Amino acid sequence: MGRYSRIAVAASLFLLPVSVFAAGYGAAGCGLGSELMGPKPGASQVFASTTNSTFGNQTFGITSGTSNCGDHGLISMNKEREVFAQENYTSLVKEMAQGKGENLSTLANLYQCPAASHQEFGAMVQAKFDSLVASDQANSTELLSQLENQLTRHPTLAKSCDIKLSALN
Amino acid sequence: MQPIYLVVGLFFWFCFLPVTAHSQHKVTADYLAELQQQAKQKKLADERLWHLLLKYDKRLFRGMTSEADGMEFFNSPQGKIDPTSELLATLSSFFVPLTEITKGKEHPQCNFPARFKWLNQQLAFDPNRLEIQACDRLDRWMKALDPVGATLVFASYFMDNPASMFGHTLLRIDSRRTGSGNNLMNYGANYAAVPDTENAFLYALKGLIGSFPGRFAIFPYYTKVQEYNNLESRDLWEYELKFTQDQLNMMLLHLWELGGTYFDYFYFQENCSYHVLSLLEVANPDLRLKDPFSFSVIPTDTVKTLMAQDGLVKQVVYRPSVLSQMNHKRLRMVDDEKRILRRMVKGEISPENPAFKSLSAPSQALVLNAYMDYLQYQSMQEKSTGNIKIPRSVLLARSRLPATTNGLADTITRFSSRPDHGHGTDRFRLGIGHNAREPFLEFAYRPVYHDLMAKDVGYDKNSEIIFLDFKLRYYLESDRVRLDQAKILSITALNPYDALFTKPSWRLDLEVDTLRDRNCNYCNSVKGTYGRGISYRPDFFSPLLLYSFADLKTEFSEHLKQKFRLGGDAEVGMYYDVTENLRIKLAGSYQIFVLGESKRFFTAHFITRYALSRDLDLRIELNRYDHNNEGIFSANYFF
Numbered sequence: 001m002g003r004y005s006r007i008a009v010a011a012s013l014f015l016l017p018v019s020v021f022a023a024g025y026g027a028a029g030c031g032l033g034s035e036l037m038g039p040k041p042g043a044s045q046v047f048a049s050t051t052n053s054t055f056g057n058q059t060f061g062i063t064s065g066t067s068n069c070g071d072h073g074l075i076s077m078n079k080e081r082e083v084f085a086q087e088n089y090t091s092l093v094k095e096m097a098q099g100k101g102e103n104l105s106t107l108a109n110l111y112q113c114p115a116a117s118h119q120e121f122g123a124m125v126q127a128k129f130d131s132l133v134a135s136d137q138a139n140s141t142e143l144l145s146q147l148e149n150q151l152t153r154h155p156t157l158a159k160s161c162d163i164k165l166s167a168l169n
Numbered sequence: 170m171q172p173i174y175l176v177v178g179l180f181f182w183f184c185f186l187p188v189t190a191h192s193q194h195k196v197t198a199d200y201l202a203e204l205q206q207q208a209k210q211k212k213l214a215d216e217r218l219w220h221l222l223l224k225y226d227k228r229l230f231r232g233m234t235s236e237a238d239g240m241e242f243f244n245s246p247q248g249k250i251d252p253t254s255e256l257l258a259t260l261s262s263f264f265v266p267l268t269e270i271t272k273g274k275e276h277p278q279c280n281f282p283a284r285f286k287w288l289n290q291q292l293a294f295d296p297n298r299l300e301i302q303a304c305d306r307l308d309r310w311m312k313a314l315d316p317v318g319a320t321l322v323f324a325s326y327f328m329d330n331p332a333s334m335f336g337h338t339l340l341r342i343d344s345r346r347t348g349s350g351n352n353l354m355n356y357g358a359n360y361a362a363v364p365d366t367e368n369a370f371l372y373a374l375k376g377l378i379g380s381f382p383g384r385f386a387i388f389p390y391y392t393k394v395q396e397y398n399n400l401e402s403r404d405l406w407e408y409e410l411k412f413t414q415d416q417l418n419m420m421l422l423h424l425w426e427l428g429g430t431y432f433d434y435f436y437f438q439e440n441c442s443y444h445v446l447s448l449l450e451v452a453n454p455d456l457r458l459k460d461p462f463s464f465s466v467i468p469t470d471t472v473k474t475l476m477a478q479d480g481l482v483k484q485v486v487y488r489p490s491v492l493s494q495m496n497h498k499r500l501r502m503v504d505d506e507k508r509i510l511r512r513m514v515k516g517e518i519s520p521e522n523p524a525f526k527s528l529s530a531p532s533q534a535l536v537l538n539a540y541m542d543y544l545q546y547q548s549m550q551e552k553s554t555g556n557i558k559i560p561r562s563v564l565l566a567r568s569r570l571p572a573t574t575n576g577l578a579d580t581i582t583r584f585s586s587r588p589d590h591g592h593g594t595d596r597f598r599l600g601i602g603h604n605a606r607e608p609f610l611e612f613a614y615r616p617v618y619h620d621l622m623a624k625d626v627g628y629d630k631n632s633e634i635i636f637l638d639f640k641l642r643y644y645l646e647s648d649r650v651r652l653d654q655a656k657i658l659s660i661t662a663l664n665p666y667d668a669l670f671t672k673p674s675w676r677l678d679l680e681v682d683t684l685r686d687r688n689c690n691y692c693n694s695v696k697g698t699y700g701r702g703i704s705y706r707p708d709f710f711s712p713l714l715l716y717s718f719a720d721l722k723t724e725f726s727e728h729l730k731q732k733f734r735l736g737g738d739a740e741v742g743m744y745y746d747v748t749e750n751l752r753i754k755l756a757g758s759y760q761i762f763v764l765g766e767s768k769r770f771f772t773a774h775f776i777t778r779y780a781l782s783r784d785l786d787l788r789i790e791l792n793r794y795d796h797n798n799e800g801i802f803s804a805n806y807f808f
Contacts, residue, residue, distance in 0.1 A: 098538060100573075
């Protein structure tokens with residue numbers, strides 16, 4: 001190995017830490033890139049960050065390729081619960097097991113449950129956790145349908161919350 | 170019907186229609202000319218808001234130029250460089266009949282609603298002579314967002330990614346529809362580069378010279394919370410801002426205009442924080458937020474600028490990352506609970522284990538809460554896309570315990586400090602020192618960012634980033650000025666050892682330095698260092714930080730035999746905060762160079778810093794390199 005190749009090896013060592021960063025995913029932060037929820041680990045692909053390039057028909061921001069977004073580039077009202085539950089699934093089940101939390105009360109709001117009933121909502125999901133998350137493979141869609149089941153049967157929440165989606169539209 | 174009427178009718182129809190069409194056309198043309206005339210008289214093209222809306226900026230040698238780089242942003246072909254021609258063309262575009270708009274495209278009135286709104290305010294369009302278009306998609310967009318407030322969100326430093334080392338800012342649009350206490354459901358407007366390379370070097374270079382396009386995008390805020398708080402575990406600071414309804418509407422209409430264009434992204438200048446400030450200026454043109462920035466727009470500085478505006482910031486809210494939430498729980502644990510948590514993390518015991526079961530119910534809940542935070546964070550780091558991130562058995566065990574862990578109100582421990590409370594990012598240094606031979610004066614300046622001897626309020630307390638730090642020395646007896654040091658880039662990330670996470674510390678340094686271990690008349694070398702190490706802090710808020718590093722090192726200089734040396738060093742050191750303002754550093758290293766000019770020697774450093782205020786500190790440094798000693802007293806001013 002000649003002297004210069006040794007130098008080259010030494011020089012290349014300095015580049016290592018930088019390439020280690022880049023290996024992860026498309027970055028986030030001030031700048032150099034933010035492909036939100038794109039190729040990141042553990043993130044779903046509900047939102048693609050690219051804007052529609054045809055300007056006249058620009059859909060601002062979140063465009064989709066999914067049926068979750070309206071043509072105005074925001075989430076369709078009737079998909080809000082679904083998308084929220086999917087994107088925050090882990091946070092949600094954690095807070096359900098704990099019986100309280102910000103994601104949980106956001107979900108309660110999405111079911112139009114008044115703030116006064118949130119504590120009851122939390123207590124209910126904690127008590128019924130067993131059936132809300134039926135297995136390790138359970139997903140957000142099942143979670144919501146189980147939740148709606150439980151809400152319908154609940155003596156007070158059934159009345160104070162709006163379970164049917166149509167109530168939103 | 171009498172044929173005569175039909176004939177007369179046809180006659181009138183034939184000759185009348187062209188006349189109406191013609192006169193309508195003429196009315197339109199006349200009115201357009203009239204408006205353009207008025208706009209010229211009123212000098213609207215020179216107005217600050219017009220410049221803000223079109224992103225015009227005075228450029229050296231180029232005159233007025235728009236920062237926008239997507240040409241669809243302009244109605245005039247000269248729009249990028251000519252505010253007047255753009256304004257006249259914009260007025261003209263408002264008159265385009267709807268029938269001439271291609272299907273699927275928006276009318277210019279709907280594409281540029283902020284410009285339309287402002288010009289309408291200035292010129293009071295006559296709806297009889299200018300057809301006002303209905304903008305269905307825009308209306309629904311505005312209705313869905315229904316702004317009631319705006320919040321600047323600062324995502325704290327993320328040392329594992331060069332793009333995030335200085336933090337990040339985005340704007341949350343607080344909606345009337347979601348209501349208060351429901352912030353996750355609001356939308357966030359984010360400006361970011363769209364990179365086209367995975368190569369780290371190109372990535373950094375392109376970011377610096379502006380060859381990535383930057384775009385605005387809008388996401389539900391919860392996706393940003395998931396990304397920053399949970400995936401990257403960064404604390405968020407939310408600055409709730411005060412704007413009137415009209416200002417908020419204007420800002421959103423402008424945001425709509427920006428959705429379709431792009432800007433060349435400059436990492437240090439036209440970055441996320443810069444463009445967020447632009448949005449706020451459009452909302453309220455009296456705010457002069459971008460003016461103080463010249464060389465670089467660092468996210469923390471923009472937060473300080475906001476705080477400096479009278480009454481602009483209503484409230485500051487801390488949103489802890491998932492690991493901060495976990496550490497908050499760990500701080501409240503007794504030793505037994507900590508031990509059980511550690512064993513769970515290692516996979517030694519499950520919630521079914523008698524050791525765990527022997528804890529009281531509130532203790533079990535506390536341990537499981539922290540354990541679930543840990544699992545959530547860990548699972549997000551993995552590339553698997555399985556649905557369940559926390560095993561059901563753990564969740565179920567937790568669900569059988571009471572909701573609240575104790576009766577105390579949970580005041581959240583802050584693991585980062587408010588970014589607006591930190592020192593300025595520019596630093597000027599004036600020093601006086603002495604080496605074995607003679608006294609010297611020291612002058613240094615660097616534009617960014619933070620060093621480990623500076624006060625760490627508002628910064629990551631375990632890391633430093635120094636960029637373009639130039640230090641000159643004037644040697645009094647030999648009457649010479651020498652470049653003592655020029656740090657091109659120097660990063661140190663000390664990740665204190667944590668029983669639950671083992672993350673190595675690392676550092677990286679590229680600089681022109683003086684060969685201090687030799688007597689070569691202050692000769693310079695070009696030096697590169699990369700090292701890894703271990704650091705230790707007894708607990709999160711301990712004043713003591715110990716570290717050790719093993720580095721690879723190379724130096725190039727005319728004054729070295731074979732012009733270079735390659736080797737490494739081992740260093741140990743400590744930082745200790747005697748008081749809030751007094752910090753001491755002790756460090757020693759053993760340097761070994763084996764290739765090129767070989768040499769072995771010791772270095773030793775003692776540094777002490779006393780902070781007089783947020784932006785001013787005094788330091789004494791005693792350094793020894795091989796047999797050469799020096800002492801420096803310096804004042805460091807941050808701005």
